[in-house]
Amino acid sequence: MTGSRFLDVRPAGRHALLVELPDAERTGAFHAELLRRRAAGTLPPVEEIVPGARTVLLDGVPDPEKLARQLTDWDVPSGVADDGDVVEIPVRYDGPDLADVAELWGLGAQQAAARHRSYTYRVAFCGFAPGFGYLTGLPAELHVPRRDTPRTRVPAGALALAGPYTAVYPRSTPGGWQLIGTMPDPTPLWDLSRDGAALLTPGTRVRFVPADSTP
Structure with missing residues (x-):
């Protein structure tokens, strides 16, 4: 068909x-x-x-x-309307790969942090681990490659980039994304006791806001 x-x-x-x-x-x-x-x-x-x-x-x-x-008869718009629920996630831009990402962007670390949190993201889909949302919204010129060597452990709450996507790791796991920040006191991204276990679901908009002591 x-x-x-x-x-x-x-x-x-x-x-x-x-x-x-x-x-x-x-x-x-x-x-x-x-x-x-x-x-x-x-x-x-x-x-x-x-x-x-x-x-x-x-x-x-x-x-x-x-x-x-x-x-097949639908006339679907080429882009997504700027609406839907918004989840604000407090982060500190203190990840071990922030300097490398900033260099790729041609910016200083604080400028890169400000640039990243200036966008509104949208959960395109979920996968990899329960509660792991793949967020789109980063301009093409800011896409970055995965790390050449993945880490054996990425901590829960790590803010990360890979290709066109931004994500927050819901739990500790191996991973090859570029780590640029952390959630200092993260709301669980996956909680089976909550009505709606996943905090980030497809279509949800996401904004990253400064946590205490965020640059």
Whole structure:
């Protein structure tokens, strides 16, 4: 089932569809459109909507072929509207890789910190570990590579960059991202006792704000 000029819709099981898109921006826009139509009651029955880097999985679809035909007729905006819930995350820009990232950006460390927290980010998708949200919103000229040698341990609450993404590690784990800051007293990013275990869910907007003693 081939879609329109930017949608490729494929079966992914008896009651599931996988929608492939050309880039993260289109994926975010398509995911936002799905949520908008679900809230308005105009989306056909879908139990699960799971975004990825360039895909959206629709699961629990009673009639996948019918929905696929409808999806390929959609006129989806190329970008995501500047709306949705905002989560503010206090951070200190004191990570061990901040100086290296600042050098790549052609800035001093404090300038790099100010530049990073000047943007509003959006959770594109979640993965890697429970509560780990991949945040988009960093301009292309500020994308940085992963570390040549991953760390065997990245502490929980570490603010990190890799490629186009920003993230906060919800728990201690190995990782190869560039560490530029920390959450000094982090609100749990993943808490099974909370109504909605993940603090950061796809579509949520995120702002990083100064914590005490942040440069």
